[in-house]
Amino acid sequence: MPETAAAVTRTPSGRLALAASPEKIALGPLDGRYQSAIAPLVDYLSEAALNRDRVAVEVEWLIHLTSNSVLPGAGPLTAEQQDKLRSIVTEFDAAAVAELAEIEAVTVHDVKAVEYYISRRLPAIGIENLTAMVHFGCTSEDINNLSYALGIKGAVEDVWLPAARALVQQIEAMAEENRAVPMLSRTHGQPATPTTLGKELAVIAHRLGRQLDRIAKTEYLGKINGATGTYAAHVASVPGADWQAVSKSFVEGLGLTWNPLTTQIESHDWQAELYSDIARFNRILHNVCTDIWSYISIGYFRQIPVAGATGSSTMPHKVNPIRFENAEANLEISNGLLDTLAATLVTSRWQRDLTDSSSQRNIGVAFGHSLLAISNVAKGLKALDVAGDVLAGDLDTNWEVLGEAIQMVMRAEAIAGVAGMENPYERLKDLTRGQRVDAARMQEFVSGLGLSADAEARLLALTPGGYTGIADELVDHLK
Template identity: 85%
Template sequence: MAETARISLASEPLALGALDGRYRAAVAPLVDYLSEAALNRDRVHVEVEWLIHLTGKSVLPGAGPLTAEQQAALRAIVTSFDASSVAELAEIEAVTVHDVKAVEYYIGRRLAGIGIEHLTAMVHFGCTSEDINNLSYAVGIKGAVENVWLPAARALVAQITEMAEQTRGIPMLSRTHGQPATPTTLGKELAVTAWRLTRQLDRIARTEFLGKINGATGTYAAHYASVPGADWQEVSRTFVEGLGLTWNPLTTQIESHDWQAELYADIARFNRILHNFCTDVWSYISIGYFAQIPVAGATGSSTMPHKVNPIRFENAEANLEISNGLLDTLGATLVTSRWQRDLTDSSSQRNIGTAFGHSLLAVSNVAKGLERLDVAEGVLAEDLDHNWEVLGEAIQMVMRAEAVAGVAGMENPYERLKDLTRGQRVDAERMKEFVSGLGLSAEAEARLLALTPGSYTGIAPVLVDHLKK
């Protein structure tokens, strides 16, 4: 069959990927930190601050401290960085065929206007490209984590925590191995997820964002060759820490990226816990524990008008899987480098924004999905009432306690309950009849006769309080 003639869209400013197209609104805040333009702005930021740092330390003879006005003018190169700056950098890079060198020339062009053109040679002084890149990535990733991803993730956990508080007392049948099991409460189960996610967020919040600025192979060779009298390790440490990063004193040409691998492993673990939550909520929706609130005008199925599909949770699952695929690859790739340097990290790191974007999109999807859920308490109660056999655990444990206390006739409690309940349904009447015939002490018998599947939840509601600690 001949291919249908069509107009090419390749020349149009259209997105190739979903994050820059369909889902742009959900991930747009990351653009300010993890896009190519943001990376270039951060490169300019690092180069400018390095120049200010060197002059402030009077490291190079003849390059005394800059005036406050000159420093402000240099920093304005960063704060005024915009679309025209991106375009100019692209023009320079087309000639240099080197992105960091283009940044150096971009800054150099502006020094005459500040009255410090004599310091042009100090731009990028002693630096290899990785000195600028590792710091720029660290600044951008730190900003993305602290200002975008973590707040969104914490807001979602707060949403789940609030649901746990509201439903702490709603009894629910557990399903270990997919089979009816000792009841719990909906709130306690939600609290388990909130607790797990919070631990991961606390780990992520403690991330060390490392950086280095020590030359072509991490030896400060060019630094000491040009200015042997300076304490270059101290100059390096104070500069990196001044950027809000942790100084890495021992590297090859590249900062080793171990901190990135650690961070991505923690975020991937958060993603996996959230993925598990999505599949559980999806399953509870499918058995009617949650009712979905229809969105006015929305279509669930193109052919079945009655359907309200749990698409938010399904979309979240897919995006979490894509995010983790990238995060796992980044974590594995970035910690390796041939000898003192290869470029595998360069191409890999250009996907950091995509990895964060799919995770952030999933967080957004889950939050929106949870907003459209109602708890079907009647369905939960009915399910419990159809599974009186789950009290078998309680009864046989009471019998064990009675036997220890010297009550006669309490032999083989597990086996007797197994014969009563295994592979068959036991209703309330049959269970009470069984309890009444055991010969328990009056107190124990009364306690068991008062027990129902809905009240056999232990201290589940109280356990939710751990989220406040």
């Protein structure tokens, strides 16, 4: 069908516009291609979730003030009235989001819009006389800092940590399964003292697990103390109240830690600490990705093909390690944001500036890229098969790695008084450095050393695959 002027919308440069409503098309990949992987975060770190949490904080503040009869003439609400107030939060839906947006279009202030949104609903509850108590004594940051803390806490505890812990448990299970599978180490990329695949996976799990333990202990701080943290408006309006006690009990009642000393903003130090810990987890996971990618490239792991999937558009034989490559990229993006947030949120000009307001709107993006990476690593690991034959073959072609064991036995023999054990390191260096030594040559060398019968028998029985020390036992530390 030919194009008509009425049916076609074009950009200023002449391109065909994708849609009449561009806001319905995702600009970023987290809200488009990868939306299903990060969907659980939407309930905690989206703009809509932030507004719902703002409503929740405002509602709870009103209930807190009335329940404690902080203001003369405003005593406790009935249980029914409290339930109806809280239903403003539980019934917060798409229509509520749209209504808030309409109010904000007039107020040009997001928190003020929340105040008006709640006030509109008080007559139906029969407490329109308490309209003046909505947002009482509060600056916007009193509401914002608590809302962000609740959202971030929920996102970490309900979404990110469970996903990260599940990944670590997956790696732990792989470590246990492969605890005794010998593998050539590659320090500096060169053949080195053998280990086991399980022990190396256990190292990864242990490192990641330590970071998760730190993250699980995060302290989520909050404050509600007025325009510059002095309770000035509170004391001026109700001088007889113990406002610090009111503030502390409210913040702690939300499940947060009360911060007694702030400017207009809660200082965000706890956020910086959390983001640094998550970034460290991300960096360790990035290292995992590059190591697994490298093991795949030398054949230690085989990738299980997915039916119908295409590895390369032109090379049909390929199964690319795309899960790990995708994870690398997303971890780097996540850390770029987390590092920026951690660096910028701890600074604020004098008592307040708004740089944190814009910065914090990207918290969900930082978490989203990390969560997406965790998902990809989990899927990538699930599609791996250990190539035991390749591992064994690699060990069998690198008998020179037993040079360490032989020279150490020679040292022990020398200490025990066995003659002829001089210069053990140098003798093994001459034999093995930069050279391939097969089993026959290594055993010939051992037989000619003049070792004690016991030591010689131990070394003659030793193979690269058997030279793994107590690597398999070390996996037990994961328990």
